Amino acid sequence: MPPSxxxxxxxxxxxxxPGLAPPTSAEAVVAADPISAGLLTETGTALPRxxxxxxIFRGISGxxxxxxxxxxxxxFVASIIIFAATQALPGDPARAVLGxxxxxxxxxxxxxxxxxxxxxxxxxWDWLSGVLTxxxxxxxxxxxxxxxxxxxxxxxxxxxMLLAALVSVPxxxxxxxxxxxRRDGPLDHTLSVVTLALAALPEFVVGIAFVVxxxxxxxxxxxxxxxxxxxEAPWNYPKELILPxxxxxxxxxxxxxxxxxxxxxxxxxxxxxxxxxxxxxxxxKVVWGHALPNAVAPAIQVTAINLAYLAGGIVxxxxxxxxxxxxxxxxxxxxxxxxxxxxxxxxxxAAVYVILNLIADVATILVSPxxxxxxx
Amino acid sequence: MTTxxxxxxxxxxxxxxxxWVVLLLGAWHQGRTKIGLALVVLLVGCALIxxxxxxxxPTEFVGTPFEKPSADALLGTxxxxxxxxxxxxWGGRSILALAALSTLIGVGLGVAVGLVAAYARNVVDDVLMRAMDVILAFPxxxxxxxxxxxxxxxxxxxxxxxxxxxxxxxxxxVRGAALDVxxxxxxxxxxxxxxxxxxxxFGEVLPNVTSPLVVETSLRLTFSIALIAGLSFLGFxxxxxxxxxxxxxxxxxxxxxxxxxxxxxxVIAIGLLTIGTSLVGDGFSRxxxxxxxxxxx
Numbered sequence: 001m002p003p004s005x006x007x008x009x010x011x012x013x014x015x016x017x018p019g020l021a022p023p024t025s026a027e028a029v030v031a032a033d034p035i036s037a038g039l040l041t042e043t044g045t046a047l048p049r050x051x052x053x054x055x056i057f058r059g060i061s062g063x064x065x066x067x068x069x070x071x072x073x074x075x076f077v078a079s080i081i082i083f084a085a086t087q088a089l090p091g092d093p094a095r096a097v098l099g100x101x102x103x104x105x106x107x108x109x110x111x112x113x114x115x116x117x118x119x120x121x122x123x124x125w126d127w128l129s130g131v132l133t134x135x136x137x138x139x140x141x142x143x144x145x146x147x148x149x150x151x152x153x154x155x156x157x158x159x160x161m162l163l164a165a166l167v168s169v170p171x172x173x174x175x176x177x178x179x180x181x182r183r184d185g186p187l188d189h190t191l192s193v194v195t196l197a198l199a200a201l202p203e204f205v206v207g208i209a210f211v212v213x214x215x216x217x218x219x220x221x222x223x224x225x226x227x228x229x230x231x232e233a234p235w236n237y238p239k240e241l242i243l244p245x246x247x248x249x250x251x252x253x254x255x256x257x258x259x260x261x262x263x264x265x266x267x268x269x270x271x272x273x274x275x276x277x278x279x280x281x282x283x284x285k286v287v288w289g290h291a292l293p294n295a296v297a298p299a300i301q302v303t304a305i306n307l308a309y310l311a312g313g314i315v316x317x318x319x320x321x322x323x324x325x326x327x328x329x330x331x332x333x334x335x336x337x338x339x340x341x342x343x344x345x346x347x348x349x350a351a352v353y354v355i356l357n358l359i360a361d362v363a364t365i366l367v368s369p370x371x372x373x374x375x376x
Numbered sequence: 377m378t379t380x381x382x383x384x385x386x387x388x389x390x391x392x393x394x395x396w397v398v399l400l401l402g403a404w405h406q407g408r409t410k411i412g413l414a415l416v417v418l419l420v421g422c423a424l425i426x427x428x429x430x431x432x433x434p435t436e437f438v439g440t441p442f443e444k445p446s447a448d449a450l451l452g453t454x455x456x457x458x459x460x461x462x463x464x465x466w467g468g469r470s471i472l473a474l475a476a477l478s479t480l481i482g483v484g485l486g487v488a489v490g491l492v493a494a495y496a497r498n499v500v501d502d503v504l505m506r507a508m509d510v511i512l513a514f515p516x517x518x519x520x521x522x523x524x525x526x527x528x529x530x531x532x533x534x535x536x537x538x539x540x541x542x543x544x545x546x547x548x549x550v551r552g553a554a555l556d557v558x559x560x561x562x563x564x565x566x567x568x569x570x571x572x573x574x575x576x577x578f579g580e581v582l583p584n585v586t587s588p589l590v591v592e593t594s595l596r597l598t599f600s601i602a603l604i605a606g607l608s609f610l611g612f613x614x615x616x617x618x619x620x621x622x623x624x625x626x627x628x629x630x631x632x633x634x635x636x637x638x639x640x641x642x643v644i645a646i647g648l649l650t651i652g653t654s655l656v657g658d659g660f661s662r663x664x665x666x667x668x669x670x671x672x673x
Binding site for chain 2: 202208
């Protein structure tokens with residue numbers, strides 16, 4: 001969706017503001033829907049429209065407070081889903097771990113050790129209070145605490161995501177600006193088709209293609225697997241990081257660059273850019289100094305959503321390159337039916353996802369003067 | 377997205393085509409739709425009638441593992457010495473069937489949820505859409521993996537979980553588009569003469585949200601193909617000795633240095649298929665933007 005810019009949408013993005021009568025006409029309802037106004041993310045605001053609010057829920061800080069509360073609530077419900085999915089579905093973790101030949105006694109013993117004999121609500125409560133105090137349970141396979149097992153992997157995954165973000169955001173901005181300036185020219189068309197095609201490719205297809213092209217068959221210049229020893233920092237292995245990072249960059253850059261292009265085109269057609277040109281500023285200065293800062297704001301949201309998407313993308317990419325992160329741990333956990341590990345990683349990924357969406361919403365509010373005014 | 381209710385065709389103008397016909401024609405005039413369609417037809421054709429041309433059965437042993445291409449096995453052999461070409465020709469059906477089925481479930485339920493939410497516009501709307509938000513708190517693949525961890529790699533589970541995680545994404549788009557349709561006069565008129573709610577939703581509102589729905593469906597199909605192929609690449613889809621593109625990549629990865637064809641062929645096929653569906657989707661998307669513009673002018 002192209003960045004929306006009409007006044008009605010911007011004002012409506014914050015549910016018509018406090019104290020207003022509930023919107024009645026069709027236009028108002030659409031405008032009051034923050035999602036269709038394109039200003040709030042997928043996991044965005046959940047408050048009913050047009051109701052009076054307590055003082056702490058008003059204004060910009062109020063919006064942030066509401067948004068954080070909503071994020072916490074979403075995560076809480078997400079934790080219930082993760083727990084319910086791994087407990088209530090027809091599968092017996094004890095039997096899955098011990099196999100078909102297990103005796104009834106050993107099954108019962110393991111069930112007790114896992115707390116499976118307790119009522120479900122009590123199990124959930126034990127798990128959640130453990131999570132909140134940093135105790136993620138014990139791996140069924142390794143017998144180690146999950147937090148120990150995931151600790152260094154979490155650092156590895158975070159570093160990989162950060163690296164991918166640091167490369168893809170500037171690259172996407174560059175592609176977006178260049179295509180916007182050469183709008184409808186051959187370069188723009190080429191970039192448009194290339195980004196569209198790359199965006200369509202599943203991560204593992206891109207990853208394997210890189211392995212074939214750069215790691216093994218065609219050119220053997222980079223390691224096809226990222227063997228980083230446990231307890232070693234990933235930044236000491238730059239060669240091993242290149243292919244996983246490139247794969248993630250290919251996965252997210254196309255989307256961000258497309259929204260940057262749309263946003264930049266709109267800004268380049270605006271009056272103040274015209275004004276800057278008429279003042280006799282050099283085109284370079286107009287584009288990078290005047291237009292770009294204004295074009296970035298509408299793109300922040302899409303950027304954050306795509307960076308949040310990285311949290312899911314690392315699962316397959318880490319598996320392709322055997323990169324020792326939480327994504328690979330999730331796949332191993334699923335294979336071994338190591339439920340505590342699966343629960344922990346799923347919750348971590350959901351948390352990253354929710355937090356990045358939250359940052360996106362807040363950042364969008366802070367950089368959009370119109371929305372800021374509407375919130376007052 | 378325009379927020380202003382689009383005016384219907386004015387009386388006295390020449391007869392206009394139905395909206396979906398306009399959309400189809402508009403999409404067809406985009407070069408990229410044709411290219412995308414050609415890719416999709418090629419790969420779907422390869423998956424559907426490919427098995428007829430397979431020189432061997434997919435599970436037959438024709439040589440030693442990872443043999444290079446030869447006259448006996450045109451693309452060499454795989455990790456167990458089976459014919460790569462035959463397994464490739466057999467291996468597309470599963471991905472296509474599973475992806476199509478899960479997209480169907482996701483779009484069907486998503487349309488229902490979106491329409492009901494848009495038409496209700498009260499507590500029902502809030503509750504439905506908040507429930508959708510919670511599903512959206514996970515990347516699709518993570519929910520799929522959580523389900524597989526509990527139940528095991530069952531095909532019905534993959535279809536179900538990919539379908540269910542597609543629902544909120546479709547519901548959001550349909551609801552957004554339907555919100556202004558439900559306020560229009562013809563819906564009011566239908567209510568007035570006592571048409572049932574189901575008939576209003578599916579007979580009056582649904583036809584008026586076709587273009588965003590078609591665009592979203594092609595996007596979701598692309599994502600479902602990627603997701604199903606990815607899950608089977610991770611080893612949670614079809615189980616050996618089945619022939620399946622995703623599984624083939626996983627099985628033959630170890631022999632990449634010696635015999636790349638067992639990996640390269642399915643990678644190219646999945647890649648071209650997703651590029652194809654995405655190009656078609658982009659064609660529809662451009663066509664529908666054109667229609668919106670035409671209306672606004």
